[in-house]
Amino acid sequence: MTRVVAELERLGLAEFLADFPGDSVDRRQWAAGARGLDGELRALAGFLLLGEPAAADRLPPALAGALPALVESGVAHRSGGEVRLLDVSLFRSAGVWLFAEPPSPFPVRHYFGRDSVALARRTGFRAGARVLDLCSGPGFQGLVAARGGARATLVELLPETAEVARLNAEINGVADRIEVLVGDLYEPLPAGARPYDHVIANIPFLPTLAAPGEEAAHDGGEDGFGVGRRVLAGLPRHLAADGTAHLTALLLQADERLVTDGELRAWAAENGYGLTVTLTERMAVDADSDLVQTTVSDHLETDPQADPEELTTAAVAMYASRGATAARLAYLRIDAGMADFRVLDRTGG
Structure with a gap:
């Protein structure tokens, strides 16, 4: 290939x-x-x-x-x-050839977006490092790591997308350094697997309108951070003592304060991690905003008989219930063996 x-x-x-x-x-x-x-x-x-x-x-x-x-x-x-x-x-992106779906306003299976490139630019791997790429999609993060000499384990929920990740490993000549597993986050990893030097997760972060308890494994939940919380919950068992993790996220903001500020600070302190949250793009959460309309469109994909106006009202109410005045595209860097928390706002607030 x-x-x-x-x-x-x-x-x-x-x-x-x-x-x-x-x-x-x-x-x-x-x-x-x-x-x-x-x-x-x-x-x-x-x-x-x-x-x-x-x-x-x-x-x-x-x-x-x-x-x-x-x-x-x-x-x-x-x-x-x-x-x-x-x-x-x-x-071709970042030196990697990739079969993937270019950015689209519609839900996709083999995801690649601007956040994929931005996340890869924030990572760095030494030769021989062990990398875990969760929510791997067609494998971009793991491929970048493998091209740098690391060994990467990719975990993808959709079997057909995992197959595309294997194909991408073949065409880039790194199949000997890539393992692709099918399953939900940490679930398919072998019992007792040695912790990883790096954990990377470009998570699904679009908030969803599904009723509590009815969310699919890949749903972001009411605030978009549902999958992110599950990634964080498993990190202490899977990140090496001197390891680093990188996540994408959509974080809700109430005026200038992150809605999840206290939650993230408490998690970092409890587990002894340094956590840096870099805030980038700001998104409105009113009825006419792209984020609300994308939330509605995503729901209509699985429930085409739903009323778009009712869904729009529900989406606005969902954000309002969290006190959100905006949403921010964010990148989380987590360093083991440290215990601090900081927020970097790349747009100046």
């Missing part, structure tokens, strides 16, 4: 992607850029980035030879002499 990306790089696809700033992953930008391409590179961009069908016998040899594996992994569909990717694109 590594022959595939070597061929793509030789044909210029890596150069094309490198022209987009900040590891941008945006089909609209790719489409605009692809208008200046022609020949084989234009056909490659259409097939791998834009979801366009391609004639199987016109693909570059290494890519054509990999089609059976792509179909078996669920990222491609072949009908007669034509083939196309299913939902995903194959792109």
